[in-house]
Amino acid sequence: MGTAGRVTVDALRRQVAAIERAGDGTRPLAGRRLPVDHGPVDAAIGGGLAAGVLHEILPAAVADSAAAGGFALALSLCLAPAERPLVWIRAAAAVRESGELHPDGLAALGLDPARLILVRLGDAASILRAGVEVARCAALGAVIVELYGDPKALDLTSERRLMLAAEQSGVSVILLRPGAKAAPGGAETRWRLASGQTQPLPMNAPGRPAFDLTLLRHRHGPPGGPWRLEWNRDAKRFEPLHFATETLRRDPDALPRVEPAAPAAGRALWRHAG
Amino acid sequence: MPAEAPLLITEKVKGALVIAARDPAAIRLGLAPGLTLAEARARIADPAVAEADPAADAALLERIADWCDRYTPLVALDGPGGLMLDLTGVAHLFGGEAAMLEDCLKRLNTFGISARIAIAGSADAARALARARPGSIVPPGGEALAVRDLPVTLLGLDAARSLALTRAGLKTIGDLIDRPRAPLAARFGAECVDRIAGLTGLVHHPISPRRLVPVALAERIFFEPVSRTEDIEATLAGLALDVARLLEKRGEGGRRFEAVFYRVDGFVRRIVVTTSRPNRDAKALIRLFREKLDALSDPLEAGFGFDLVRLGTFATEPFDEIETSLDGRARDEDALTDLVDRLGARFGPEHVLRFVPEDTHIPERRARAVPVLAAPAVRWQADLVAGEPPLRPLSLFNPPEPIEALAEVPDGPPLRFRWRRVLHRVARAEGPERIAPEWWRMSDDTLDRDYYRVEDQEGRRFWLYREGLYGQETTNPRWYLHGLFA
Structure with a gap:
């Protein structure tokens, strides 16, 4: 069977599985695809981000860890059914590098801090173990597993374990890897993420969070990007932003591949400073 | 003649090494606690000497107390070197009091611990008898008889009063029991009468068990x-x-x-x-x-x-x-508490946290991360204006990290700053947002902070503040990086 055939069979199996799960109230989103930006990113990943699988986010640089954390949180808000709790498993090293999560900041991105359970652990092996344990709990909305660097404990097997746990429970798992050099590839999608220049507000104030993201790997399609997305906290979704060419400096190879995203028509980008 | 040298445990009292405890060989030689080491050395050649380690002694006693839990949940530490066990209603499980005493002694001996045990109807009687006549088991109500011929020193009064009692010709507890209480109380204190009542089982002094009794x-x-x-x-x-x-x-x-x-x-x-x-x-x-x-x-x-x-x-x-x-909601809740319990059991409850808000506007004190096991979820009050960008960072450094910053005017936003040895040029900035310290917590060195949201030319967003109002509080304000925006 050729690769194309394989992909079709996989897709069919997935559909069957989704139909079988449909009656099960505990996994409302398993097998579904959820829109990210209703635009170019969704188009590149087959109509939306798959729920109940593993997605991997690699910050372009360690300095982008905070942005990647925000992006992971925003993504999990897209993926999680409303009001379900989120779990964020963090390494102590990540806290040293980019600080402790700030509940007001979580709220400012659209997550009620009361919805978050924070698991703070020391070593990668514990984090992965806790990750699998948590991902099995179907009562959750989504899980963010943050691992610093390239720990030995993270290999294809452990990623696969996370993926299986996610598929069983229907809970999406986002693996956040600041300071990582890539390698294991058990995830459904893998993204490179950098902080993007915001659409400035009057008086040259920084605007809503913007992210430059590149699709590095996708199980069921070609890679893509880069795109620039802006997080709309109120609508809980991303919106495409204009690219200024100089911002592509961090990802020059990807430059000619994809047309810049179209601006969101009719949307007021300007607002009054509060 | 002696097979091995006697062992003396010494402690320092007023600069002199004094015997605190000794082994049976030393007892046979008549070396008593309180004797100085110099004097002991004068009496016998080459005693083995070790320094007392009260902490280790206490730890050992705690371990023995832990082990004694097997007999009764009510185990109390009782003075230096003593344990008090409340055997009410448990002796029959071990074949009666005598068998229990035997069993306890035998087991302790196998660990290399010698013990003196007595069983009586009141804690005080048991304590005195264990020291005077180890192995005695007082039948119910027999305390007064059993303690009659014990010396008054076992009343547990201070040395001066014990001496006073002996001087008065009252040598045994029996002598005291026979006397009217009022003159005794007047002469030797109410404590003395109370102790007699305790010894004879008329009054029960409660013991304070080390552990909670399981439900x-x-x-x-x-x-x-x-x-x-x-x-x-x-x-x-x-x-x-x-x-x-x-x-x-x-x-x-x-x-x-x-x-x-x-x-x-x-x-x-x-x-x-x-x-x-x-x-x-x-x-x-x-x-x-x-x-x-x-x-x-x-x-x-x-x-x-x-x-x-x-x-x-x-x-x-x-x-x-x-x-x-x-509707499955209760089931979800169950699944969640199960998960929290499992994570808590494996990694320790202090690693599974949730944020609980505090009533303050100082950013680093806005919330505490507490174990999920210990605190219910509290809804967060956030006044967010639709369309506004995040005004608070996703992550916060505690303590804030000092940076070198350069501003165009002393009270303006920074133009560039150096954090962790990297220079950031500011492309956009908003501020200042002034956060004043709480006056009721204020000490002299807490200054107002002027916060700025800044974005550098790479598109990364930071929360910086200048400490101290220029011209009023300080002429050389310092800059800090407090948090990172997503």
């Missing part, structure tokens, strides 16, 4: 010690069922469970799991214990095996039978 307790005693993991788990499973049944009878569920393993050589290991809701599901309990046992960095060293395993529960609460709900 429900189940145990297994093994004649052949168990050491295999499977056996231990099976034992725990059986005990969990017993405890669950006990709790069911009471209509309660436990929030804290303790498994105690008594190893044959006297070592006692306790393992505690806590649950976020009252629990009496034996299967769930076993899962939690298994998590905990798996996660132990030093595994349950079975050694020669455990001869007693116990499971007790503390902190019980009324337990409502779960109504099976159709």
Whole structure:
């Protein structure tokens, strides 16, 4: 069977599985695809981000860890059914590098801090173990597993374990890897993420969070990007932003591949400073 | 002639080394505590000398007390070197008081510990008899008779009053018992009369047990010690069922469970799991214990095996039978508390956290991360304006990190700053947002902070502040980086 055939069979199996799960109230989103930006990113990943699988986010640089954390949180808000709790498993090293999560900041991105359970652990092996344990709990909305660097404990097997746990429970798992050099590839999608220049507000104030993201790997399609997305906290979704060419400096190879995203028509980008 | 040198334990009293304790060989030679080491050396050649280590002594006593738990849950430390066990209603489990005393002595001896034990109807009588006539068992009501011929020093009064009693010709407790109490109280203090009443069993002085008494307790005693993991788990499973049944009878569920393993050589290991809701599901309990046992960095060293395993529960609460709900919401909640309990058992409850808001506007004190087990979720009050960008960073450094910043004017936003040796050029900035310290906490060195949201040319967003109002509080304000925006 050729690769194309394989992909079709996989897709069919997935559909069957989704139909079988449909009656099960505990996994409302398993097998579904959820829109990210209703635009170019969704188009590149087959109509939306798959729920109940593993997605991997690699910050372009360690300095982008905070942005990647925000992006992971925003993504999990897209993926999680409303009001379900989120779990964020963090390494102590990540806290040293980019600080402790700030509940007001979580709220400012659209997550009620009361919805978050924070698991703070020391070593990668514990984090992965806790990750699998948590991902099995179907009562959750989504899980963010943050691992610093390239720990030995993270290999294809452990990623696969996370993926299986996610598929069983229907809970999406986002693996956040600041300071990582890539390698294991058990995830459904893998993204490179950098902080993007915001659409400035009057008086040259920084605007809503913007992210430059590149699709590095996708199980069921070609890679893509880069795109620039802006997080709309109120609508809980991303919106495409204009690219200024100089911002592509961090990802020059990807430059000619994809047309810049179209601006969101009719949307007021300007607002009054509060 | 002596086979080996007597052992003297010394302590320093007023600069001189004084004997604090000694071994039987030294006792035979008539070396008494209180004698200086120099004097002892003058009497015998080459005694073996060791320095007293009160902390280690106390630790050993604690371990013995732990081990004594096997007889009764009410074990109290009693002065230096003493333990008091409340045997009310437990002696028959060990074949009567005499058999129990025998058993305890025999086991302690196998650990290399010599002990003197007495059993009596009151704590004071038992204490005095253990020192004067170890091995005695006073029949109920026989205290007054049993303590009659003990010396008055065993009343436990201070040295001056003991001496005064002897000088008055009152040498034994019996002498005191026969006298009217009022003159005794007038001459030697009310304490003296109180002690006599305690010794004769007229008054019961309570003991203060070291541990809580479990609400429900189940145990297994093994004649052949168990050491295999499977056996231990099976034992725990059986005990969990017993405890669950006990709790069911009471209509309660436990929030804290303790498994105690008594190893044959006297070592006692306790393992505690806590649950976020009252629990009496034996299967769930076993899962939690298994998590905990798996996660132990030093595994349950079975050694020669455990001869007693116990499971007790503390902190019980009324337990409502779960109504099976159709909408699945209750089931979700169950799944979540189960998850939190399991994570808590494996990694420790202090690693599974949630944020609880505090009533303050100082950013670093806005919230505390507390164990999920300990705190219910509190809804967050956030006044967000639609369309506004985040005004607070996703992550916060505590303490804030000092940076070198350059501003165009002393009270303006920064133009560039250096953080962790990297230079950032500011492309956009908004501020200042002034956050003043709380005056009721203020000390002289807390200054106002002017916060700026800035974005550098790379598109990364930071929360910086300048400490101190330029021209009013300081002429050389310092800059800090407090947080990172997404």
